[in-house]
Amino acid sequence: EAGVVQSPRYKIIEKKQPVAFWCNPISGHNTLYWYRQNLGQGPELLIRYENEEAVDDSQLPKDRFSAERLKGVDSTLKIQPAELGDSAVYLCASSPFRASSYNEQFFGPGTRLTVL
Amino acid sequence: DAKTTQPPSMDCAEGRAANLPCNHSTISGNEYVYWYRQIHSQGPQYIIHGLKNNETNEMASLIITEDRKSSTLILPHATLRDTAVYYCIVRGVTSGTYKYIFGTGTRLKVLA
Numbered sequence: 001e002a003g004v005v006q007s008p009r010y011k012i013i014e015k016k017q018p019v020a021f022w023c024n025p026i027s028g029h030n031t032l033y034w035y036r037q038n039l040g041q042g043p044e045l046l047i048r049y050e051n052e053e054a055v056d057d058s059q060l061p062k063d064r065f066s067a068e069r070l071k072g073v074d075s076t077l078k079i080q081p082a083e084l085g086d087s088a089v090y091l092c093a094s095s096p097f098r099a100s101s102y103n104e105q106f107f108g109p110g111t112r113l114t115v116l
Numbered sequence: 117d118a119k120t121t122q123p124p125s126m127d128c129a130e131g132r133a134a135n136l137p138c139n140h141s142t143i144s145g146n147e148y149v150y151w152y153r154q155i156h157s158q159g160p161q162y163i164i165h166g167l168k169n170n171e172t173n174e175m176a177s178l179i180i181t182e183d184r185k186s187s188t189l190i191l192p193h194a195t196l197r198d199t200a201v202y203y204c205i206v207r208g209v210t211s212g213t214y215k216y217i218f219g220t221g222t223r224l225k226v227l228a
Binding site for chain 1: 157158159160161162165203207215216218219220221
């Protein structure tokens, strides 16, 4: 079974430029998450989707970040314009629907963004 | 949401048991304890989770104290491939959605 796919793996841009990250979750997983991980820190949730609906975007900096999950499968996270402080690893994760409270998230390898 | 406290780093000899502690003194009755690990340049990987009882799977054992204020992840026979950052997470419910709150984790180094 293929895991969570993310692209690109690495991205270097200059500040004020736009950037986009793409995620393809595990087939059949209806929940998709975007996390940001700063160096030496644990991941922080940016947004969570249940199918096409963003059910938790409270930590997403909406002035410059946007995300979409059209058709409830692939997702794109965009930053426009990027700032120096946006340099981090952006992780995508997915999980299947479970009626119980058990929730295992499957993470992709991440996209390492460097803003110069 | 409950927060967790973990030692920043630990060393373990290859073949020995690695015992990774976690403090979650503010945990609520319906919050689960999850453990993930992150090997360099990879995304986090699920290890094990529990609510009240001790749990064991093919990767590890999870020991939760009776008052649920702390837990220990045990890797019974650590190998070099177990070198990673280990995250203890209390999965809370915020505004009706389940949320993981990662701390800074414990960096485990398994020594040959």
